[in-house]
Amino acid sequence: MTSVVEQPTPVVTRSTAIKHSAAIQIENSISLLQRRAWNVLLANAYDHLATREVHAIKVQQLVEVLGFESKNERYLKDALKALAGCTVEWNILGKDGTKRWGVTALLAQAEIEDGICTYAYSPVLRRRLHNPNMYAKISLSIQKRFNSKHALALYELCLDYLFDARSYGETPYIPVTTYRQLMGVEDHMYGDFKRLNRRVIKEPVAEINRVTNLSVRVEYQRRSRRVVAMKFRIWS
Secondary structure, eight states, X not given: OOOOOOOOOOGGGOSEEEEEHHHHSSOOOSOHHHHHHHHHHHHHHGGGTTTOSEEEEEHHHHHHHHTOOOOOHHHHHHHHHHHHHOEEEOOTTOTXXXXXXXXXXXXXXXXXXXXXXXXXXXXXXXXXXXXXXXXXXXXXXXXXTOXXXXXXXXXXXHHHTEETTTTEEEOOOEEHHHHHHHHTOOTTSSOSHHHXXXXXXXXXXXXXXXXXXXXXXXXXXXXXXXXXXXXXXXXX
């Protein structure tokens, strides 16, 4: 049975996306714009995930919250198309301590008509996203400050391991191969660790420290002088 699409509620009712840890720990095969757009759509839909199959938002609101300067709607359509076609693996770091593994598309469908964007998640994704027991709050205004998809992905990961009560957190040691997966870096890219470290670790850390209120430091785990894993310490 098809759900009735109600009039969209303004996305500004939520300034943050409440994002399940498993949705943060995905293979980062999407662009910066696509990741930001998914966060905005999640913030818009969050209060109605349990009761609505289809969600709606005004395209103009979506563009404004994204900080999308171009008036070319094609970029937005391409982003939505990519999200609907992006199959992602969940819970890469296994933060919840379970062995549950899953794969799904970030969006089940998306449509733009008369200035309204309607979209839906798969049933399994809706269940995961609604009332998560482990989550991070992603500020929609802060995410607009990022210029690198790696920096935004790492920022979300750091928030996921930050304990607000202590203003401190740290990730587990992440094997280099797993970190590549989280950042969406294929095997043929940045083949030597020196280049990977500069472009996908140090530069994203510097960007986070520059544009957010977090202070992040990376530590390396070595085996026979070779870096095999890294972890991030986070202060707020």
